[in-house]
Amino acid sequence: MSLRRLLSVSAMVTVLFGSAMPNGATAGETPAASTIVMARDFMFAPAALTVHAGSTVTWTNRDDEPHTVVSEAGLFRSAALDTGESFSFKFDRPGTYRYACSIHPRMAGTIVVE
Amino acid sequence: MSDQTSRKSRREALRCMAFGGAGTLFALAGGVFTPLDLAVAATDRQRAARAGKPLFVQISDTHIGFNKEANPDVGGTLARSIGLVNAMPEQPALIIHTGDITHLSKPAEFDVAQQMLAGLKTAELHTVPGEHDTTDPTVTEYLNRFGKNSDNRGYYSFDHAGVHFVALVNVLQFKPGGLGTLGPEQLAWVSGDLKGRSASTPIVVFAHMPLWSVYEPWGWGTGDAPQLITQLRRFGSVTVLNGHIHQIVQKVEGNVTFHTARSTAYPQPVAGVGAGPGPLKVPADQLPAMLGVTSVSVVRHPRSLALSDATLA
Numbered sequence: 001m002s003l004r005r006l007l008s009v010s011a012m013v014t015v016l017f018g019s020a021m022p023n024g025a026t027a028g029e030t031p032a033a034s035t036i037v038m039a040r041d042f043m044f045a046p047a048a049l050t051v052h053a054g055s056t057v058t059w060t061n062r063d064d065e066p067h068t069v070v071s072e073a074g075l076f077r078s079a080a081l082d083t084g085e086s087f088s089f090k091f092d093r094p095g096t097y098r099y100a101c102s103i104h105p106r107m108a109g110t111i112v113v114e
Numbered sequence: 115m116s117d118q119t120s121r122k123s124r125r126e127a128l129r130c131m132a133f134g135g136a137g138t139l140f141a142l143a144g145g146v147f148t149p150l151d152l153a154v155a156a157t158d159r160q161r162a163a164r165a166g167k168p169l170f171v172q173i174s175d176t177h178i179g180f181n182k183e184a185n186p187d188v189g190g191t192l193a194r195s196i197g198l199v200n201a202m203p204e205q206p207a208l209i210i211h212t213g214d215i216t217h218l219s220k221p222a223e224f225d226v227a228q229q230m231l232a233g234l235k236t237a238e239l240h241t242v243p244g245e246h247d248t249t250d251p252t253v254t255e256y257l258n259r260f261g262k263n264s265d266n267r268g269y270y271s272f273d274h275a276g277v278h279f280v281a282l283v284n285v286l287q288f289k290p291g292g293l294g295t296l297g298p299e300q301l302a303w304v305s306g307d308l309k310g311r312s313a314s315t316p317i318v319v320f321a322h323m324p325l326w327s328v329y330e331p332w333g334w335g336t337g338d339a340p341q342l343i344t345q346l347r348r349f350g351s352v353t354v355l356n357g358h359i360h361q362i363v364q365k366v367e368g369n370v371t372f373h374t375a376r377s378t379a380y381p382q383p384v385a386g387v388g389a390g391p392g393p394l395k396v397p398a399d400q401l402p403a404m405l406g407v408t409s410v411s412v413v414r415h416p417r418s419l420a421l422s423d424a425t426l427a
Contacts, residue, residue, distance in 0.1 A: 041389030041390055042389060042390030042391070042392070063390075063392060064182045064183070064184070064392050064393050065390075065391075065392040065393065066217065066218055066246070066249075068249055070288070072290050077251055079218075079219075079249060079250070080217075080218040080219055080246070080249035082217075082218060083182065098290060099290070100288075100290030100291065102245065102248075102249065102288045103245045103246060103249065104333060104390070104391070105288055105289060105290055105291055105292050105293075105333055106291060106331070106332065106333045108290045108291050
């Protein structure tokens with residue numbers, strides 16, 4: 001990922017973090033912008049995330065090993081993310097989106113868009 | 115005496131490969147490996163001679179582009195590995211690279227790897243991709259460089275010195291939560307490829323991820339490999355070579371010998387030790403003993419293959 005892209009991702013996250021959390025959000029729901037951090041132990045954390053339609057989800061690799069974020073349905077696919085690199089995708093439509101790391105397929109997660 | 119000279123240089127080279135005591139030579143007879151330490155081989159000419167002429171050397175998991183603490187200089191350790199191969203008293207006929215040539219599938223990483231591998235005295239190089247080489251959706255970077263002999267399928271076969279080689283790809287049909295996959299199309303191709311071949315033909319099969327279940331929780335296996343192994347059972351000598359796990363693990367099942375190679379870049383933990391199969395950080399003075407290559411020779415009597423692992427220590 002280019003430095004420019006990284007910077008633009010960071011900027012977007014900063015902006016989106018500034019948006020208000022929707023009223024009446026229940027446990028398990030998150031604000032319009034969410035970050036999933038890849039932990040050092042080869043897992044997506046949180047593995048299951050619920051967001052509102054229109055939210056952008058950002059994955060950041062915190063492992064020494066590269067990871068990818070690949071949609072099971074082919075909706076999105078990151079390049080190999082080295083340590084510290086990020087990938088973002090905006091979820092416009094409600095649904096359940098399963099994804100995994102193509103380098104370590106045991107690493108899997110789900111985004112539920114409401 | 116010239117004979118003595120060549121004997122001496124061979125002995126020195128073997129001693130060099132065995133330095134550190136980590137090198138072990140495996141003579142395969144009747145489907146059973148007989149381990150023979152290279153240090154012993156270096157002082158016992160007859161036993162060393164029985165190892166036969168080097169047929170090929172397996173290089174694996176070079177991970178060009180990796181720059182973390184476990185080995186900040188993967189180019190340096192690959193160069194040392196290439197030096198080790200180039201110093202063999204008899205050059206192997208061909209080189210096999212069992213994948214993860216690069217770390218992030220980047221064009222610049224492939225370019226560096228290709229330039230370095232071109233430094234091998236043995237020019238014939240056969241590769242299969244690892245999952246680190248195929249992170250671009252169309253696998254273009256790998257296939258543009260290494261796909262010519264397989265019509266861009268990635269899998270192919272060839273013959274050399276009476277040995278039939280089968281190169282397979284088990285990192286592309288990625289399924290979330292799954293192991294490596296060969297897929298029905300490739301399995302059908304293998305079936306056609308092996309059809310009509312004599313059971314006495316020595317077979318070498320190589321792919322990146324282990325073609326047997328080493329440790330499923332870490333994805334160290336190939337889900338549909340049993341359908342491949344079934345097709346190999348009728349052959350008298352089958353050697354299955356893989357990389358991926360950056361350490362030597364092997365087992366023998368009838369006439370089928372499974373062997374995984376060391377990486378030239380960095381070691382990985384033993385199955386199940388720690389959170390996952392990431393780079394293993396070891397003290398710098400211990401690293402060379404955990405990196406290396408595998409040499410495979412033809413043994414004339416009985417006609418079979420022998421494996422020999424050498425480290426950079």
